Amino acid sequence: MAKILIIAEHFDGKVEDSTLELCKAAKSLASALGAEPAAAVFSKDGAVANEVAKYIPAVFSVEDANLEKYSADGYTAAAKAVVESQDVKGVLIAHSYYGVDFAAKLALALDCGIVSNCNKVAVEGGAPVFTRNTYNGKIQENKKVKTDKFVATFEKGAFDMEAAGGAGAVTKVAATIGAVRTTVKEIVETMAGAVDISQAKVIVAGGRGLKDGDKYKDVIIPLAKKVGGEYAASRPVVDSGWTEAARQVGQSGKSVTPDLYIAAGISGAIQHVAGMKGSKCIVAINKDPEAPIFNIATYGIVGDLFEVIPAMMENL
Amino acid sequence: MKIVVCLKQVPDMESKFKIIDEKKIDESQIAFKINDFDNYAVEAALQLKEKLGGEVVIVSAGPARAQKDVRQAFAMGADWGIQIDDPAVEAGDNYVIAEALQKAIASIGDVELVLTGVQAEDDQASVTGVMMAHLMDAPHVTNVVKLEVNGKDLTVNRELAGGKNEVINLSIPAVLAIQSGINEPRYPTLPGIMKAKKKRLDVKKAADFGASAAAKTEFIKMFIPVSEHKAEIIQGDPKTAAATLVNKLKNEAKVL
Numbered sequence: 106m107a108k109i110l111i112i113a114e115h116f117d118g119k120v121e122d123s124t125l126e127l128c129k130a131a132k133s134l135a136s137a138l139g140a141e142p143a144a145a146v147f148s149k150d151g152a153v154a155n156e157v158a159k160y161i162p163a164v165f166s167v168e169d170a171n172l173e174k175y176s177a178d179g180y181t182a183a184a185k186a187v188v189e190s191q192d193v194k195g196v197l198i199a200h201s202y203y204g205v206d207f208a209a210k211l212a213l214a215l216d217c218g219i220v221s222n223c224n225k226v227a228v229e230g231g232a233p234v235f236t237r238n239t240y241n242g243k244i245q246e247n248k249k250v251k252t253d254k255f256v257a258t259f260e261k262g263a264f265d266m267e268a269a270g271g272a273g274a275v276t277k278v279a280a281t282i283g284a285v286r287t288t289v290k291e292i293v294e295t296m297a298g299a300v301d302i303s304q305a306k307v308i309v310a311g312g313r314g315l316k317d318g319d320k321y322k323d324v325i326i327p328l329a330k331k332v333g334g335e336y337a338a339s340r341p342v343v344d345s346g347w348t349e350a351a352r353q354v355g356q357s358g359k360s361v362t363p364d365l366y367i368a369a370g371i372s373g374a375i376q377h378v379a380g381m382k383g384s385k386c387i388v389a390i391n392k393d394p395e396a397p398i399f400n401i402a403t404y405g406i407v408g409d410l411f412e413v414i415p416a417m418m419e420n421l
Numbered sequence: 422m423k424i425v426v427c428l429k430q431v432p433d434m435e436s437k438f439k440i441i442d443e444k445k446i447d448e449s450q451i452a453f454k455i456n457d458f459d460n461y462a463v464e465a466a467l468q469l470k471e472k473l474g475g476e477v478v479i480v481s482a483g484p485a486r487a488q489k490d491v492r493q494a495f496a497m498g499a500d501w502g503i504q505i506d507d508p509a510v511e512a513g514d515n516y517v518i519a520e521a522l523q524k525a526i527a528s529i530g531d532v533e534l535v536l537t538g539v540q541a542e543d544d545q546a547s548v549t550g551v552m553m554a555h556l557m558d559a560p561h562v563t564n565v566v567k568l569e570v571n572g573k574d575l576t577v578n579r580e581l582a583g584g585k586n587e588v589i590n591l592s593i594p595a596v597l598a599i600q601s602g603i604n605e606p607r608y609p610t611l612p613g614i615m616k617a618k619k620k621r622l623d624v625k626k627a628a629d630f631g632a633s634a635a636a637k638t639e640f641i642k643m644f645i646p647v648s649e650h651k652a653e654i655i656q657g658d659p660k661t662a663a664a665t666l667v668n669k670l671k672n673e674a675k676v677l
């Protein structure tokens with residue numbers, strides 16, 4: 106039977122949450138397409154393959170010294186070997202740091218179409234139709250592939266995580282990995298900072314809408330102090346050096362779940378939202394009524410933050 | 422070092438978006454600018470040129486309006502450029518664009534490093550650079566937040582989640598997808614802007630480079646997403662709205 110194959114991701118021997126989300130996706134997509142869900146696991150010794158098998162009925166394990174660490178060359182060669190030795194219809198990959206690094210390469214190696222950064226898939230007329238965000242989430246589009254096989258990557262959170270259940274069958278697949286042209290020397294910490302905003306009950310976060318570092322300091326920090334919380338930022342604020350990296354919220358920063366998260370001059374890009382959507386109460390202050398941040402906020406004010414925040418200060 | 426930067430012109434995401442016939446956005450109300458991530462790639466290339474010599478070539482696929490932003494990169498200091506202004510490429514998918522860019526880059530000859538942004542702000546696909554690397558048979562690294570060149574060897578940091586970086590070695594020729602924050606992109610100077618007007622910009626069709634890829638994906642339609650959840654928008658002038666908000670946070674949500 107044809108298979109919908111996910112490529113498992115693991116780090117330090119631990120299976121990533123995004124892989125469990127893909128297990129869920131593979132099951133529903135496979136059943137809609139009359140196919141079987143399966144996973145491919147790449148590692149040095151296959152240990153993690155048994156872990157993945159708790160979540161999906163069939164696991165194909167490629168084991169090679171060159172697969173100890175992630176590389177685009179290694180993962181592409183291994184995934185190609187699994188796809189070619191099994192009857193694989195489609196490959197699902199997380200739109201993660203590793204996923205974006207090899208998914209498109211795999212699609213070309215398989216000579217098939219790729220639809221990346223999807224948040225939904227439906228089956229229409231026997232073929233998968235993908236939904237994805239464009240224009241910073243202001244517009245979505247539907248796409249499909251024109252080729253027999255497909256590769257798709259999915260945003261984190263697109264599906265719920267599959268719960269551990271049975272014990273799937275693990276089958277070894279032989280693959281010639283070949284030369285790996287990128288060598289990982291070490292992993293370093295870059296955000297070791299004194300502050301830990303993840304414990305704060307109230308967070309006031311400022312974004313690019315603050316315009317410059319002085320305004321960020323004059324507007325965001327006093328409000329944070331007044332409400333007894335921590336100040337935080339979106340990525341462009343940190344990129345521009347207006348505040349330190351340890352205060353960045355999002356996919357490449359901290360994940361926070363305060364009781365109150367005030368987002369001022371932040372558009373609500375998916376990578377930012379990934380780090381704060383679990384907050385209990387979210388306030389968005391943005392002059393653009395169509396900013397995606399309003400789709401996840403509890404309360405919103407459409408207006409100029411330089412007028413709204415001083416007025417808030419007067420009422421606190 | 423001979424460096425190519427692939428640059429895309431994108432809408433300013435604060436623009437008001439309207440869709441025509443579920444097929445395209447109404448450009449009449451859109452302001453265009455350089456893809457933010459590409460700006461960092463241009464700066465990274467210029468810094469390498471300042472250190473090692475060589476040249477920085479901008480390659481861009483896009484309609485006539487994109488020239489404004491190619492010249493913006495010239496004003497920052499890039500030397501010359503190629504614009505692929507071809508409706509067939511515009512109508513294609515990421516693969517068609519990647520092939521056209523890669524063939525254009527091959528036509529330059531002896532390119533040692535190709536830089537792109539990690540993603541285009543408009544289509545958010547993050548695939549073009551990786552595809553180009555595959556077509557060039559060159560190694561690549563995405564999400565690069567640090568870059569050092571030592572002869573033919575590159576040492577780069579790849580961003581990972583949670584503040585971690587992987588330190589990676591590879592050799593040129595290579596493709597790197599540059600992440601924001603790797604540097605502070607410079608602003609063009611007035612003399613830079615004057616010089617940019619005279620810099621060479623070759624306007625080409627894909628066929629001029631022998632590019633002829635067919636799309637492997639099909640666009641079906643675009644739409645404004647309807648969110649299941651919408652914020653309670655607090656009305657009134659800034660003063661009234663702010664007072665109402667504070668009151669709600671204290672007495673309704675009870676989070677202050």
Ligand SMILES: Cc1cc2nc3c(=O)[nH]c(=O)nc-3n(C[C@H](O)[C@H](O)[C@H](O)COP(=O)(O)OP(=O)(O)OC[C@H]3O[C@@H](n4cnc5c(N)ncnc54)[C@H](O)[C@@H]3O)c2cc1C
Pocket residue numbers: 311312313314315338339340341342353354355356357358359369370371372373374375376377380390391392393396408409410411434435539540564
């Ligand atoms: C791999 C990857 C990882 C990433 N990780 C992160 C991450 O961890 N965290 C993160 O934040 N981003 C991250 N990003 C970047 C993300 O894609 C966005 O670029 C970023 O979140 C945008 O930040 P912003 O909302 O501050 O800026 P913008 O998107 O530019 O939004 C600015 C907003 O301010 C509003 N505004 C402007 N002036 C005013 C005013 N006077 N009053 C009120 N509103 C105003 C505008 O309407 C606009 O909505 C990542 C991107 C990638 C590709």
